[in-house]
Amino acid sequence: MAPGRDHRPPITRPAPAPLLRSIPGLVRRRCGALLMTLLLLLGAAVPAVLAEDRNLRVAWSDQVPYQYLDQSDKRDAPTGIDLEVMREAARRAGLTMTFRYHPFGESLDLLARGDIDAVVGAYDSAERRAFTEVSVPYRLGLDRIFAPPDLLLEQTGSLADVVAQFRQQRLRLAVVADFDWGEAGRAAIDALRADGLVVDTDSLPQSISMVLGGRADAFVGDQLSGLALLSIWNAPQIAALPVVVQERGIHILFARDRLPAWKIQRFDAALQDMLDDGTVDRILQRFTNPLAIDAVFHGRTVELLFIIGIIAFSISGIVIARQGNYSIFGAFVLASLPALGGGVLRDVLLLRKLFFFESPEMIYTCLVTILMGYLFNRFLRAVRGRALWFFDLVNFFVRLRRRMNPRLALEFFDAIGLALFTVVAISITAEEGLAPLWFWGPLIGALTATGGAIMRDMIRSEAHNPILHTSFYGETAFLWGMLLAVFLQFAGPYASTDQILVAVIVCVLGIVLTRMSFVLFRIPTPRY
Template sequence: MVAFGLCLAWGPARAQAPLAIGWYSTAPFQSEGPAGLTGLDIEMVRAIAARAGHGLAFTRVAYPDLMQDVPAGRRDLASGIAWTAERAAAGRMSRAYRQDVNVLIQRRGGAGQPSAADAAGLLAQLRDSEFRIGVIEGFSYGDPALDAWLADPARGPRVRRSASDAANLRLLLAGEIDGFLAERLSAAALVAASANPRAVEENGSLRIRIPLHLMFSPRVPEATVAAFDAAIAALRADGTLDRIAVRFRAPVLLGLTLNSRWFFVLEVIGTVAAALAGYLAARSGRYSLFGGLVLALTAAVGGGVLRDLLVARHPIGVMSSPIYLQLVLGTVLLAYLVGRLNAALPRLPTGPTGGAWRERLFDLADAIGLGAFTVVGVAVAVGTAGPLWLWGPLLGAITGAGGGIIRDIIRGGGDVPNLKTGFYGEVAVIWSVILSFWLEWRSAVIEREEVLLAVVVTVVGGVLTRMALLRMRAPGLP
């Protein structure tokens, strides 16, 4: 009993109260969802605090207020803070635990956009132009001269200071600013969730890399800061911080492909090719113009609709913009007019199937649609489902081959060689597996340029594989 009493008396004396940490909402770093408070910064700080032997008590605070609360001792610490001389004097800064990459978000296709590569170059161009820029009140953008210029009240309406990236995005879409500075991942997540993600884009040249620290109140003992520094070093050495970064960084960065201009071009190519293949299939079966439109629509959007219903994606891709239906309608009408014109001209050499040129054109268009939509399916898996190694091939196959299979079911009355003995969906599976595993392998360090190269290789590989198999005419192939 005496020993038990001593333990009770000794325990509370040794217990440490959790540190009060403020957080501000900015996905994917700090945000609250169905699973509770999480994010790249939140999970990193939890891991660091656990290794240092401290608990944490989180409270949501606006960023400008947080930057006043920590030096004043109302909060013990904050995460995701760039080092400045003023902050180092007002509190205690840990060693850097991760790095931010700030970019400029601008209206797509806008004129007079900065072409600087770093903070110093951006400042030089801002001084010599009328570019209106948005920033977050109290943020540091990694360069003292740039921070001072942005904070100068003399800048007037050319510098808009807001409380969040979301507020800056609203100003940009309303035309009140020409661009705003934001962390690359948080900006990508914000833009992807907006009503019109293709209205804005990331400046292709500007990259401002900023080491980030934990900022402690002056009342926090130096020994505590030293314990956190040691924990950061240990977690960096054993790869824990890198693994956390991959978990949150890769889906957002890969998801940028869904809103890029070149990816939209890929969707257009796939839609037109699949619609043409559907119309040519209808033509070979002597369907009416309306029948040709039905088969073209089925081939062009059928796989995407199945995919979006499976993963509960909203809005369904084809409903997000009228451009897809317009492309199908335009392709069918143009093909119909060309067909009518061809009927009035001397006929081209035909094969036993009733038109060798038309058959080859159908095969090529169908293969292009298959290859392009396979990539679209994997990209959607990146943004809506996981793990990628499982859902990438599944959605790639459904998107790539689904429309063509539904088209053939309609025109074949249930006799679909592509499902029985053909090597059609298998092409989509093979190339979506290759793309998915490559994206998983490179996820920690991948850049957008690499994604573009991987997409081109996948599309070309899918098309060549399908055409080579058709050329071989191996037993069992259509």
């Protein structure tokens, strides 16, 4: 053996058991997996917390057109003036919203407890300021008493006079119990309540139901909401009294203890910007313009105006057919084009279903008018000089027809059709929600009123088209239609039914008189 080499056997250690050998690695892997899980949970929780921090829980109630459920086009989403204003202001403020439906009184209780963050469409009061922060006012609330005409109430006087009439006639007033009616309104309701003449309800639809069901004689509520619900329920005979119960600003209420100050301040600043740049006005007009004009043009009224306009245009076609010795089919073409052609052009542009498909009586009216005109002329020829017992009457019509200038008769009936079709087209434009109404209303109105007459004159044998060359025709419809549309857009939301009716009558008379003045006095029209 070599010197200096250690011949001791090597020291051997027993190998660790497999379980003991794997403990450190297992712990590391388990800890890593646990840490990863915690990071994933934290990553998912942080955005949720941030999103919740920016979210507003908003309570809404059923109050057309301010708050309601839109079920058109297979949608099922809350909308209306208040909710659209809320959506846009939240978007500008960088906030999100969750809408929850609650009756208005219940919404106030939830707001006081902090179970929701905001309530839209509310009046400001000292009691509510005790637990809420109040936004700037963004629209006007106008409350009136609605009553059927058979109550025979005096249309003039103060709110106290109306209350005296209710007490004298023992009339019952349906009132939403949890609503703030203002100082004067509260005093009037308390006076009626003392005589047992108040019927408490939970909502405005229930108040209207009480009146329609005979359990109340009148109801009090917001003017636009009342008009909208009465239109939906086809009860136009119930109208708002001129007296105003209250007229105050509408606000959004925020839960003071629930929301941080920065949320309220950011939302209020966005809402003020919307008021300054006109966004709130545009939202208001989009929902209220159809209601304003529907207060007058309700249901059968529109159809009646349509029929009168069709008869007028059809008579103008009959005058042309008789003057030009046209056939019966030619008379139908000349009568139907001004009566129906403009409406067809309007519906095509607005992507609406053609109106005479849903209302075939329009075509029937045109046909009957032509047939009656033909038979009347034949009748006069047949009995002239033969039936002495009504000879004077027949002779009167014969002389009238001979002395009547066919051109003047044509212009007169054309003017009537022009006026009525302009007004009806403006109402349809408002229903379609085209904005601004002051521009699209008169434009669609003039197209509807003149389009058919222009086509009629284009197919006549005369090459000269008087509507396009010599007459102040479409200009009359456009200018007077613009005046009506401006009134409806800017004053219509808070105008009474009588005021809207007066505006419509002024528009119709203005078109007829202006048109006939240019014809009778041969006023030269502006040339290009």
